Amino acid sequence: MTETAATPPCIAVENLTMAFGDHVVQRDVSFRVRRRSIFAIIGGSGSGKSTLLKHMVGLLAPATGSVHIEGVDMAADDARDYRRPYPFGVLFQGGALWSSMTVGENVALPLQLYTRYSADAMADQVAFKLALVGLGGAAAVSPADLSGGMRKRAALARALALDPQILFLDEPSAGLDPINSRRLDDLILQLREALGVTIVVVTHELASIFAIADDCIFLDTERKTAIAHGDPKVLRDHSKDPTVREFLSRGAPAPVAEGGG
Amino acid sequence: MGSAANKPDSTSPAAATSDLPWTLRVAGGTAELRFAGDWQSGAEGPVASPEILDRLAAQGAPRRLSVSGAALRTWNNQLAAALFGLQQNARRRGIATEFTDLPPDLARMLAMGGAREEPAEPDARARSLLVAVGEGVLQRLRATVEVCTSIGAVVLAALAAARGRARVRTGDYSALVRAAGADALGIVVVVNFLVGAILAFIGAVQLEQFGAQIYVADVVGIATAREMAAIITAIVLAGRTGAAFASEIAAMQGNDEIDALRTLGVSPYEYLVMPRVFALSVVMPFLYVFACAVGILGGLVIAAGMLDMTGGAYVEETRLAIGAHQFVVGGLKSLCFGALIAIVGCHIGLQAGRSAADVGRAATSAVVVSILGIILIDAVFAVCTHVLGV
Numbered sequence: 001m002t003e004t005a006a007t008p009p010c011i012a013v014e015n016l017t018m019a020f021g022d023h024v025v026q027r028d029v030s031f032r033v034r035r036r037s038i039f040a041i042i043g044g045s046g047s048g049k050s051t052l053l054k055h056m057v058g059l060l061a062p063a064t065g066s067v068h069i070e071g072v073d074m075a076a077d078d079a080r081d082y083r084r085p086y087p088f089g090v091l092f093q094g095g096a097l098w099s100s101m102t103v104g105e106n107v108a109l110p111l112q113l114y115t116r117y118s119a120d121a122m123a124d125q126v127a128f129k130l131a132l133v134g135l136g137g138a139a140a141v142s143p144a145d146l147s148g149g150m151r152k153r154a155a156l157a158r159a160l161a162l163d164p165q166i167l168f169l170d171e172p173s174a175g176l177d178p179i180n181s182r183r184l185d186d187l188i189l190q191l192r193e194a195l196g197v198t199i200v201v202v203t204h205e206l207a208s209i210f211a212i213a214d215d216c217i218f219l220d221t222e223r224k225t226a227i228a229h230g231d232p233k234v235l236r237d238h239s240k241d242p243t244v245r246e247f248l249s250r251g252a253p254a255p256v257a258e259g260g261g
Numbered sequence: 262m263g264s265a266a267n268k269p270d271s272t273s274p275a276a277a278t279s280d281l282p283w284t285l286r287v288a289g290g291t292a293e294l295r296f297a298g299d300w301q302s303g304a305e306g307p308v309a310s311p312e313i314l315d316r317l318a319a320q321g322a323p324r325r326l327s328v329s330g331a332a333l334r335t336w337n338n339q340l341a342a343a344l345f346g347l348q349q350n351a352r353r354r355g356i357a358t359e360f361t362d363l364p365p366d367l368a369r370m371l372a373m374g375g376a377r378e379e380p381a382e383p384d385a386r387a388r389s390l391l392v393a394v395g396e397g398v399l400q401r402l403r404a405t406v407e408v409c410t411s412i413g414a415v416v417l418a419a420l421a422a423a424r425g426r427a428r429v430r431t432g433d434y435s436a437l438v439r440a441a442g443a444d445a446l447g448i449v450v451v452v453n454f455l456v457g458a459i460l461a462f463i464g465a466v467q468l469e470q471f472g473a474q475i476y477v478a479d480v481v482g483i484a485t486a487r488e489m490a491a492i493i494t495a496i497v498l499a500g501r502t503g504a505a506f507a508s509e510i511a512a513m514q515g516n517d518e519i520d521a522l523r524t525l526g527v528s529p530y531e532y533l534v535m536p537r538v539f540a541l542s543v544v545m546p547f548l549y550v551f552a553c554a555v556g557i558l559g560g561l562v563i564a565a566g567m568l569d570m571t572g573g574a575y576v577e578e579t580r581l582a583i584g585a586h587q588f589v590v591g592g593l594k595s596l597c598f599g600a601l602i603a604i605v606g607c608h609i610g611l612q613a614g615r616s617a618a619d620v621g622r623a624a625t626s627a628v629v630v631s632i633l634g635i636i637l638i639d640a641v642f643a644v645c646t647h648v649l650g651v
Contacts, residue, residue, distance in 0.1 A: 098617075099618055118309050118312075120309030120310065120311045120346075121308070123309070124343050124345065124347075125342045131375065132370075136374075144619075160338075163337060186373070190366075193366060193369075194370050195337065195366075
């Protein structure tokens with residue numbers, strides 16, 4: 001199970017510059033995501049966290065640089081082979097459930113597209129994935145009848161449908177109450193522990209960042225690049241950059257504790 | 262951690278192709294289900310829980326099911342889903358399930374799924390025919406009341422506007438008039454020219470048999486000014502602008518934009534509906550005038566081409582055939598059609614649900630209802646003008 005030097009990194013982002021036309025969002029962002037790690041993308045509002053996520057899953061093409069997932073260049077045309085599933089699941093910020101289908105049909109669609117499960121096996125899968133996110137009885141409900149938080153959890157069940165080895169989560173706990181938010185953190189940790197899933201998460205929630213993330217990258221709005229990279233707990237206490245320390249301690253910068261103390 | 266997916270233990274023999282890595286033994290009232298070896302299901306999928314339960318039922322329907330995974334080496338989430346389904350479906354059949362010796366991670370995955378039961382399935386009881394009919398009638402009645410309320414709200418908003426008290430951004434008027442009028446001119450001209458030409462063609466073939474070709478101008482002129490120009494233009498605008506109004510307002514609904522207006526104390530009828538009704542009512546008579554002109558021109562082109570009629574003679578005959586009252590009737594109709602299309606489109610948009618499919622449904626029914634309304638209003642006009650002798 002341990003990662004050897006020979007295996008390619010799970011996700012490798014090299015010198016990525018993200019831009020919409022002439023408007024540069026972030027430049028020269030490079031990092032690697034270790035297999036079985038929980039990697040947080042953090043930064044202020046408007047720093048391009050969600051944009052980075054969309055580049056990583058191949059929805060947006062890099063202005064320069066590259067994104068590789070399991071060795072596949074996400075910007076290359078052959079990465080967009082819609083005949084086979086990507087090796088990852090994506091949870092979008094607003095849930096992005098297909099509103100013409102019930103919640104259960106939303107979760108079942110990836111299975112119908114990419115597996116030959118029997119109807120019974122599919123029903124087991126859908127029921128289990130919905131139960132994992134705490135929506136056990138909601139299979140027959142239409143997404144329009146769910147609250148925002150429930151919609152988000154249903155979308156997570158859909159992202160889990162094919163048991164992907166990589167999960168991209170955009171603000172998973174936004175709109176959840178503290179208890180469900182905590183439960184979601186537990187589920188994320190459990191998915192990693194039990195199934196070795198690699199998780200990339202965009203989030204603002206400091207509690208969640210410190211509870212689950214073991215690696216993170218900090219995108220700065222003003223300098224338009226990544227200014228810190230590492231374990232969030234270490235960055236909070238020891239980052240040389242006051243912006244990072246301030247962000248990770250909710251605006252009350254902790255004193256630099258480099259000399260030990 | 263030797264239990265992760267897609268990482269079969271190298272010492273294990275290749276998973277048997279057909280026989281599954283589970284065994285079932287029934288003794289007394291208890292069934293024992295053992296999972297062993299490597300659980301790696303392929304694209305055909307894992308064993309489904311009803312399959313196991315059916316076999317159980319075939320072996321004497323025990324009341325207790327004990328599931329053991331002591332000899333399980335690797336597993337993936339598909340096994341977790343199958344076991345979860347087993348537990349759920351067994352409970353439904355009155356069988357108690359207990360799990361023993363599962364790998365700790367698998368047990369925890371199952372616990373995460375089983376820990377909570379949330380909203381119950383919606384009540385899907387069958388309705389009797391009588392109830393269905395009754396509910397249908399009540400729904401239609403409610404819809405009728407809602408339409409009347411809409412029309413009333415538009416009238417009130419228009420009165421407020423007349424007194425200069427409507428809260429509307431004046432820029433919206435000109436944008437709406439341009440979108441519904443100037444931008445639609447091209448398609449209105451093309452369609453009405455062709456309709457005029459078709460009328461002339463049919464008239465020419467029939468009237469030629471009696472040597473009465475000159476009356477083609479009368480047929481085209483009266484039909485265009487009184488009926489066709491107004492109706493054809495209205496149908497084009499119903500498909501173009503009515504559908505646009507309905508889908509735009511329905512999408513705003515889904516985005517909570519209508520609620521945002523209401524919380525500002527602004528009525529959507531005042532801010533959204535009234536300007537649209539005004540814009541369409543204003544542009545329709547102008548479009549009608551264009552439609553008449555090109556319809557008659559279409560007839561002229563066919564008549565001149567097919568019947569050796571000079572353009573001058575055709576125009577003169579048309580002038581004699583149509584009185585000013587024909588244009589008044591047509592113009593009034595087009596005004597009513599414009600108001601109808603806008604009210605229907607906006608009303609359906611405001612009543613729409615909040616999903617993407619609802620936006621499509623709103624656009625569809627706006628067009629259908631508008632066209633039906635256009636024909637109905639036209640029939641009412643026909644009766645009235647007949648009685649009045651116009």
